[in-house]
Amino acid sequence: MIGLVDCNSFYAACERIFRPDLQRVPVAVLSNNDGCIVAMSSELKALGIKRGAPYFKVRDRLAQLGTAVFSSNYTLYQDLSDRVMDVIGSFGDPIEVYSIDEAFIFPTGPEGRLRALGSAIRSEVSRLTGVPVSVGFGRTKTLAKLAGKIAKHEPDGVFLLDAGHEQEVLRQVNVVDVWGVGTRKARYLYAKGIRSAYDLSRCEDHWIRKHLTLVTLKTVWELRGIDAIERDLSPLPRKGILSSLGFSQGVEDLETLRQAVVIYAQTAVTKLQEQRSETQSVTVFVQTHRYKDDFYSNSLTLRLPMPTAYLPDIIGPALKGLQCIFIEGLTYAKAGVYLSGIDGLDRYQGDLFDEGRDKKRKMAQAVHEVQSRYGKRILTCRAAASEEPWTMKRQMLSGCCTTRWEDLPPVR
DNA sequence: TCTGGGGTCCTAGGACCC
């Protein structure tokens, strides 16, 4: 059996940890720029507020309900997530961290102990971090995901989906709630009379392959109890790294865009160095306002002469690309930098004609070390060292209670 | 006025090759 440990309303739960007064108050967390809702406590979900709803559309309703609203505080969430994963890992079974608030576990002990294991994980995570989790078990990852969803409504927060009860449970599950089936596929399936997870599990393989995709076929197998989605115990380095942000106010001039692109490149390169990799391609993109009629979006990908993690090698092409896609007279709402063709440092064969390479590597390494020791702001590119008039709007940000001394909550 | 950011994987289609 495979287990899924899932934090309940994770971001909302994080905000509540240091604000016990909010224990019974509805909590909502907003996306960057306070744009839309990305997480809610259970009360709000029950009231029908939808994830992804633009904040300005639901602001009044949230206020009526006495909701505590927060800007997203990823520093806090990531730190608490690391702690939760540590606790789950401490039980000794293999664990695959799937997202910031979920992990698969692959228990090695006897099946009769699964319930007890689920309960133990639940109470230990709660005791050591304050985050509520639920635990579901199933024969495959897809079934464990379903079990995890059901577990959220169980009084003890644990649900075991054993083979004998699969059919009966799958009949109750709407096909759109199956992991891997989104609204698009669900619409198609409904039109063909396939409504429940059970219906989907009974489809013929060749029909799925013909009308849907290989991904969906794997989902179908998983619903039948056949493992088709691999375990990923040691997370591979990322294959693409994206850094982008919407501007809090429109940007018209190239110079400001250039500054933004430099900063995004820097963020992306830091991540690249953290996973000890180098990139082959840089994509730069800009967009005007998404919901306006004259929407303009363009990107340019530049292949680098050789793999690199040296910031100037990346900023140069990125700015050149920006120059090409920039159109005078538009008001830009967003820009970003994407690194792709990423490989580990050891993968590169070397080049007879590139003597500077070793120097650049050492330079990149040194900058990375200084930054991770003294903070990213201490050493930065001259092009980025200016005021940032376009930075994110985060008007309702909570403190970094676990990662900054200044933000430590006082104890009476 | 105000609509996120960061990922993964797959597929279709074009360019190119023999």
Place this chain on the structure above:
DNA sequence: TCTGGGGTCCTAGGACCC
């Protein structure tokens, strides 16, 4: 008038997830 059949590699874009 007749106008192959396979490959590979790359890229853009779609669908999905959280």
